[in-house]
Amino acid sequence: MIINQKVSDILKAKFPGVVIPSEEQHNDYIQIYPEKWNEIAKFIKTESELKFDSCQCITGVDLGIEEGLEVRYNFHSMKLKHKIEIRIAVERKKPSIPSVEQVWRGADWLEREVYDMYGIRFKGHRDLRRMLLPDDWKGWPLRKDYKTPKIYNGMKVPKVRKGWD
Amino acid sequence: MGFLEDRFDDNIITAKLDQILSWARSTSAWYFQFGLACCAIEMMATAASRHDLERIGMMPRSSPRQADVMIVAGTVTLKMATRVIKLYDQMADPKYVISMGSCANSGGPYSRQGYHVLKGVDQIIPVDVYVPGCPPRPESLIEGLLKLQDKIRKERPLTKKK
Numbered sequence: 001m002i003i004n005q006k007v008s009d010i011l012k013a014k015f016p017g018v019v020i021p022s023e024e025q026h027n028d029y030i031q032i033y034p035e036k037w038n039e040i041a042k043f044i045k046t047e048s049e050l051k052f053d054s055c056q057c058i059t060g061v062d063l064g065i066e067e068g069l070e071v072r073y074n075f076h077s078m079k080l081k082h083k084i085e086i087r088i089a090v091e092r093k094k095p096s097i098p099s100v101e102q103v104w105r106g107a108d109w110l111e112r113e114v115y116d117m118y119g120i121r122f123k124g125h126r127d128l129r130r131m132l133l134p135d136d137w138k139g140w141p142l143r144k145d146y147k148t149p150k151i152y153n154g155m156k157v158p159k160v161r162k163g164w165d
Numbered sequence: 166m167g168f169l170e171d172r173f174d175d176n177i178i179t180a181k182l183d184q185i186l187s188w189a190r191s192t193s194a195w196y197f198q199f200g201l202a203c204c205a206i207e208m209m210a211t212a213a214s215r216h217d218l219e220r221i222g223m224m225p226r227s228s229p230r231q232a233d234v235m236i237v238a239g240t241v242t243l244k245m246a247t248r249v250i251k252l253y254d255q256m257a258d259p260k261y262v263i264s265m266g267s268c269a270n271s272g273g274p275y276s277r278q279g280y281h282v283l284k285g286v287d288q289i290i291p292v293d294v295y296v297p298g299c300p301p302r303p304e305s306l307i308e309g310l311l312k313l314q315d316k317i318r319k320e321r322p323l324t325k326k327k
């Protein structure tokens with residue numbers, strides 16, 4: 001994982017204190033703090049040695065009730081043909097993180113989907129609406145503490161229908 | 166058919182208007198062309214040249230106002246269920262519904278964990294024929310459609326119900 005080492009070295013030099021050090025030797029990702037994420041995003045997209053010009057995926061992860069949530073970004077460089085994963089932890093109450101929608105346009109719908117499923121607010125996103133679920137849906141279904149609603153718009157959503165088993 | 170029988174040439178058939186109506190309805194049951202998930206692929210295969218639904222008088226219509234049969238082919242998510250009701254209401258009477266595949270019958274693979282899936286389309290609209298399978302093969306769908314034709318043929322639209 002030479003590229004991870006390289007990216008984290010460059011980031012450490014440019015933004016001191018932003019990369020979270022890790023004990024593991026062979027990480028294939030970089031964990032960073034969310035505060036300066038927008039600047040870092042612009043930086044890794046334009047920096048001549050990195051040039052991550054393609055945002056391939058944004059995923060939300062719920063690490064468990066006690067732990068928080070996490071957003072994971074996968075970037076790829078078409079020019080230099082390398083890729084990286086960046087992880088940013090967010091808290092469970094009021095999760096929010098700077099949006100990179102204006103840096104990579106492709107991140108627009110990916111961020112909306114993460115918002116839809118985990119309720120993580122992307123600060124600075126210009127059109128943060130639900131992506132897949134209906135607009136009047138309540139709750140964030142992929143969180144561990146989500147309770148399936150019993151009724152939606154007058155339609156019953158039973159866990160087990162009568163007469164089954 | 167009573168005293169009218171055998172009084173005309175061979176190419177003239179006599180029957181009750183009631184029967185003719187339901188026979189005509191059953192053999193020209195046009196279905197509404199809409200698919201919700203993977204089952205729709207099988208529905209397309211059924212309509213395509215190998216299985217050829219038009220030989221039993223069914224052809225796809227792209228508007229609910231021209232269709233007689235709604236084939237609910239696939240997973241009815243709660244978001245889509247609102248639309249399914251709307252589309253069903255737009256169809257002109259007489260209208261029939263076929264529930265195709267486990268998802269439309271009972272929620273199918275999503276019956277336990279799915280937070281977003283309606284557990285059976287019969288909770289929101291009346292269903293005439295259920296076709297089991299995940300997905301049902303074209304043969305099963307045709308079987309279901311033939312069952313529906315039988316059902317329509319037994320109807321007597323002009324006879325007063327007691």
Ligand code: SF4
Pocket residue numbers: 202203204205238239240265266267268269273274298299300301
């Ligand atoms: S019944 Fe099976 S094939 Fe049909 S829509 Fe559901 S999952 Fe797909």
